[in-house]
Amino acid sequence: MEILIYENLNQIQKKEILRRPAVKAKDEISKIVEEIIQDVKKRGDEALIEQALKFDKVTISSIKISQDSIKNASKRIDKELKKAIKLAFENIKKFHEAQIFKKIKLETTKGVKCELLTRPIEKVGLYIPGGLAPLFSTVLMLAIPAKIAGCEKIVLASPAKINDAVLFCANLCGVDEVYQMGGAGAIAALAYGTQSVEKVDKIFGPGNAFVTEAKARVSADIEGADIDMQAGPSEVLVIADEYANAQFVASDLLSQAEHGADSQVLLVCLSENFAQKVNDEVQKQLENLARKELASQSIVHSKIIVAKNLEQSLEISNAYAPEHLIIQTQKPRELLSGIKHAGSVFLGAYSPESMGDYASGTNHVLPTYGLTKTHSSLNLADFSKKMTVQELSVKGFKRLGKSVAILAAAEALDAHKNAVELRLKSLKEK
CATH class of the missing domain: 1.20.5.1300 (Single alpha-helices involved in coiled-coils or other helix-helix interfaces)
Incomplete structure (x- = not known):
């Protein structure tokens, strides 16, 4: 990883080192996505079945997964994994139940009553990517708040063949219907509906460049569907002082780097000596990762920045506005009041990002690419909307x-x- 001394940089260089890798839908991606969307709108299920064969290399005869198939998948899950999932389920449920909106009712002037009420979004679609890592944890992060919010129809889409753990989590969370469809086609089906897929009001969940482009397109169409957020590549920024454990810090950087080649990880520390320790540890741990190739590509455009003090570390973090912010300092909570922009914050040596990704209870669907300056981490409010009432x-x-x-x-x-x-x-x- 490149090591940079922040004080030695001019203003232009300071901005440049915090620039994220370019994320832009190429003309080719835009064209393909538009063709896929139009095909699904025109031919519905038939188009989705063809896309499953073309993109996922799976032959399917129907889009909807039967309840029997979901129950059978649940039987195949390892007992220890089930136990771990249920623990995560309970923690996520507790944290999101605490977010239930309490209505506001007051008299602004005597005889003038004003209220703020909440109502659930009726129909929501949850997209769970397939690919190298089955993100069954994302099912929990999306379906649990949808259920607590009281959404009347909760459907889930994931590329065929759907991982058993994804189906188990969908069943555990009370998802109404599960569809085996992926990519831009799945987003189009959720936004416009097909013979088997019911049109939803809002779509949630991450995905690749094709999914991201499809979400952008359907959300811009008045006849399409709203979306949770435009998600870019994953990212983490770690602030560490001389008391931090270099091994822990390196593991946190790599846990984000292994998400993908376009993920970005940054370390802000207070000395070149510590920076080198972490850099060496990153290379050492990298050798034993199953996703070494992906993580290595991420590390190429990641950096270690040496700040003069913790105050400057916060300045750097706020300028970057990270998706995940990990603070491994002697007194991490003392820095919390200085944090202006972050999707999710992890305080202390024993609060790795992995905890928030799976089981602490907070949501792991977070704004990226600097959007934490204006957007919140996914929460219960995203599955509802507010309306005002007045009575005079x-x-x-x-x-x-x-x-x-x-x-x-x-x-x-x-x-x-x-x-x-x-x-x-x-x-x-x-």
Whole structure:
């Protein structure tokens, strides 16, 4: 990993070292995704079955997975894995149940009652990628809050052949229907519906460049579906002082690097000596990883930045706005108040990112690519929406009437003014 002394850099260089690898849908990807979406809109299930053979190399006869198949898959899961999944389930459930919105109701003026209520999104689609790593943990992260929020229809899509653990988690979380479909075609089916797939209102979940491009397209179409967020490659920034364990720090950097070649990991530490220790440890641990090739490609565009103190470390972190922020310092909680932008924060030597990815209870679906400056980590609120209510008594209406009429007149909205003055006149006549 490249080691850089932050104080030796000019302003342009400081910005450059925090630049993420370019993420851009190439013209070729855009064209392919558009063709796939139009094909699914036109031919529905038939197109999805052909895509399963073409992209996933699996022959299927139907899109929907039967309940018997889901139950049989659950029987094949190792007991220890089931036990671990259920522990994660309980922790995630507890944390998200604590986020249940409590309605707001108050009188802004005597006789003027205002309320803020929440209602679940009716139909949600959860996308779980296939590929090298079956992300069954993402089923828990998406389906548990959807269920707690009270979504009426929860469906899940994943490329054929769906991993048994994914089906087990779907069943455990109470998912209504599971579809064996993947990529841009799955996103199109969820957004527009097919013979077997019911159209949803909002789509959640990560995916490759084709999935990301498809999500962007359907969310821009008024007839499509909303999405959770545009997710770029995974990333982590670690802040470490001289008391940190170099072995632990290296393992945290690599746990993110193994996600993919375009993942980015950054270490901000306080000395060149510690930087070199971590760098050596990264190379040592890298040799024993099953996904060594992917992680190695990620490490190429990752960096170690030496800051002059912890205050400057926070400055660097806030400028980068990481998806995951790990703080391995002697007193990590003391830095928490200085953190402005991060998707999820991990405090201390024994809070590795892996805990949040699986079982601590927080959600692992997080904004990336600097979007933590404006976006939150996925939470219960994402599966619902808010609506306001107002109710005025006669006395409350009279107290506000004259002021509202003046405001409407000042904006030259006569009908707004009339809606108030006609009522005021009626009250006077009574």
